[in-house]
Structure formats: structure tokens, C-alpha cells
Amino acid sequence: MIRIQQETFDPGAEIKALTQDRTEIGAVVSFTGLVRGASSGGDDASHPTITAMTLEHYPGMTEAALADIEAEAHARWPLTGSVIIHRIGRLLPGEPIVLVVTASAHRRAAFEAAEFLMDWLKTKAPFWKREETDAGARWVEATEADEAATARWAQSSAG
């Protein structure tokens, strides 16, 4: 299940929806990404404070990309269900940006699939982040760490 929306979301409600009246699910993993008040450029004190984060996306392509990513996760792991929610628009520090939930009979599949969805989503779904900081606004740059996180799943494709 995929949703792109401005409004916030409730991880607990999404977990409940995936597991309600089911008895074959042994493991549910959720990942919630939140806007941090420190710049994503690093952790040291010299980085400016973030006052807001705006998420832009490519309507149409985003839905297709997320559907592809979700389908790839289901091809690689025996999932009984999954949810991807990504917010767009202007968000404040502390607000949730993204939710991934995976359900499976076993915990390893649920954990791996959730990590995979987050790693692929970061580099394969058309979203762009613009940070407003106390030192001005800037477009967040893609990182080599995110590229490497995506690449580590390339070897283990079941598809």
C-alpha cells in the first residue's frame, strides 16, 4: 500500500491495519523518518539549525517508483503486507516525513525488507528536500552513503 500525502500519519494505525484479524504474521517492522533540527550535512555543532523542510516530488512518477520498489520487496521476501507513506510539502523539525511498515511470518524478512524499502526509496523515488536553516535555504544533496546503501541490495535480488 502506497500513499503520498501532505497530512501526517499514525504509525500505530498502519501497524494495526496490517495485522488486524491475521494469525499468520509473526513479525511487523516499522520505520518512521522524522525532520531533524540539525542539518543533514553532519552532526557537529557548526551546522546550522533547520527551521523547516520542504518536500517536492514528481507526481505520477513518484507513485510508479514507489509501486516498483514495493513490488521488488515482495519479490525478494515473503511479506504478508507492507505500507509506504511519504509526505510532501513544508514540514517542521520533529514532524514525521516517511513511514515504511513490513509484515512477515518471520522477523528477519520483516527487518530486511524494511531496510531495503528505505534504502531504495532514498535513491529511486523522485523526491527532493529543501532545508530552511537559520543561515538560509538550500537543496539537500544526495550522499554517497545513500548510494552505497542502495547498492548493497543489488547482489541479493531474487527477481
Place this chain on the structure above:
Amino acid sequence: MIRIQQETFDPGAEIKALTQDRTEIGAVVSFTGLVRGASSGGDDASHPTITAMTLEHYPGMTEAALADIEAEAHARWPLTGSVIIHRIGRLLPGEPIVLVVTASAHRRAAFEAAEFLMDWLKTKAPFWKREETDAGARWVEATEADEAATARWAQSSAG
């Protein structure tokens, strides 16, 4: 934060409690373990249907073991918070047994710490599961897979 209890829990409420009014958290991972209606002995159709699962524990030692496991996770990863809730008593298929939530500035730390907590909890906390099935009751046996899952964290200790 550690809780051992008979009553159920709400993953969404625990996630919210860890993140409320915080702006340094970028990632929250939750793991919910549920009672499955199929025997943990395997996935094939020949395994009996589980009608209930009873969790026994060693009061006192359980709290100490979970506190040690949680402290070890905080020593290994830069977590801003964590929750471990384990239920005891008689549970029915579909009911949640265990919850682990980890919060960190970055997603890799939150994911790894949640997996670590689950792996260690399975082999280092004094709980025992008794399954009631349509073919009688039995004590669940510890698996080599769980031992292996615990062992894989031995090499990477920061403590």
C-alpha cells in the same frame, strides 16, 4: 525503558512517547512480535495449528537481563531512546508478544539496534514459551537459528 506485563501494548503510543517534543531524532524503528497460528516448528502444512501460547518468565532475573541488553544496545549505537515490552501469561494467535522500539539520529543505527535487541532478547532473557496446539501442548525448543542470530553480534561489540 523496560516493561514486563500481561496486558497488551500499543506500538503507536510507544513510538509517540519516544519522539514527542524531540527534534534530534531522525529515525524510529519498531518491531512487534505476534503469536502465529502455525507452529514455530516449520511452515509446512503438516504442523499443528496453535490455539494458544503461554509465556513463563523468571521474575527479577528477567528485568535485570532486559536492562543489560538495553544498556548494551546503547553502548553500541548512538540511540536517543529505546523501549522493550515483553508480555507474559496466556496469549492467543494474532496477539502481540513483544515490542522493541529504537530511536536515533540516523536510520542505520535504529535498524541495527532493533535487530540486535530482538536477537539478544530471544537467547539472553529468561522467558519460556509453551504452545497449545490441536495435537496437544509442548514447550517450544530453542533453535540454532536463534543462537546464530545472537552470535553474529559478538564480533562488533563497541563495549
Place this chain on the structure above:
Amino acid sequence: MKLLYFSWVRERVGLAEETKLPPADVKTVGALMAWLAEQGEGYAAAFADPALLKVAINQKIVPPTTPIADEDEVAFFPPFTGG
């Protein structure tokens, strides 16, 4: 040809989308970017370094050698930073 611009490409061009028909000798994604760079100051800033940009034709990412057609939707943007 429908052209879409996202993130700082949109900001530099000054438009989110437009319809433009490049000359007939502009046959590939790479040639299209070189031609767009000549369409004014904002375009020049946006397309100064094509290596910084990703291009999607009809919502699929493609390399600069890919041929283009008049009815294509062509989008220009920096690498994704969602999640």
C-alpha cells in the same frame, strides 16, 4: 515536447513546466540539454553542468544518448533526496 523541471533546476529555469519544440537536429537527451543551455540566463545556469542532472523520459530515467520524440514528457532534476 513537454519539459518538466524540479528542485534547483526549476528554480534556475524559473518554470516548473513548459512546452517547447527543439530544432529537428536535436535528437538525443544530451543534445536537448546543450540546446536548452542556450535558451537564456536561467537555462544556462540550470544546464551548465549536465553531469549534475538526471533526466527522465515519460517518467523513466534514461542516459544522455537516449533519442527524444516530440510527444515525449522530458523531466530534468538533480539526484533524489527523499526518505
Place this chain on the structure above:
Amino acid sequence: MKLLYFSWVRERVGLAEETKLPPADVKTVGALMAWLAEQGEGYAAAFADPALLKVAINQKIVPPTTPIADEDEVAFFPPFTGG
């Protein structure tokens, strides 16, 4: 000495806990298990194969060679299966 039994050890012994004072020559965890195996049918069934059991003294898991003391809390159980 306070003895605790969990899981199928508890079921076979027929008790969750009891206080017992082993003879003075029973000095280690391993010797205690051998002595307990002689205390009746349920004990024999529970302690028939000590290799299946884990032992905690004062809530810390210990090997069979560990010395015991009269004031110890000693618990017997199979490997953990929580989570």
C-alpha cells in the same frame, strides 16, 4: 538453599520452588544436579540429562563447575525461548 524450577523442569519436579539443603559434599552446580536426580521420580526425569539444562546462581547463568553456597538462589531451566 533456594531452588527454582522453570518450564518443563518445573513440570517434571512438580514444584516451582523449594528450599533444600544438600549434603556438605555437594559443592558444585554439577554435583547438585546429580544429587537432585536422586530425590525421586520427578527429579530423576528433570535432571536425567543435565546437558539440556541451564543453571543460574543468584540470577546469573553459571557453568556446572561453579561452587554453590547454602544462601544461594539456584534456578534450573531449559534454554530461553522468548521474544
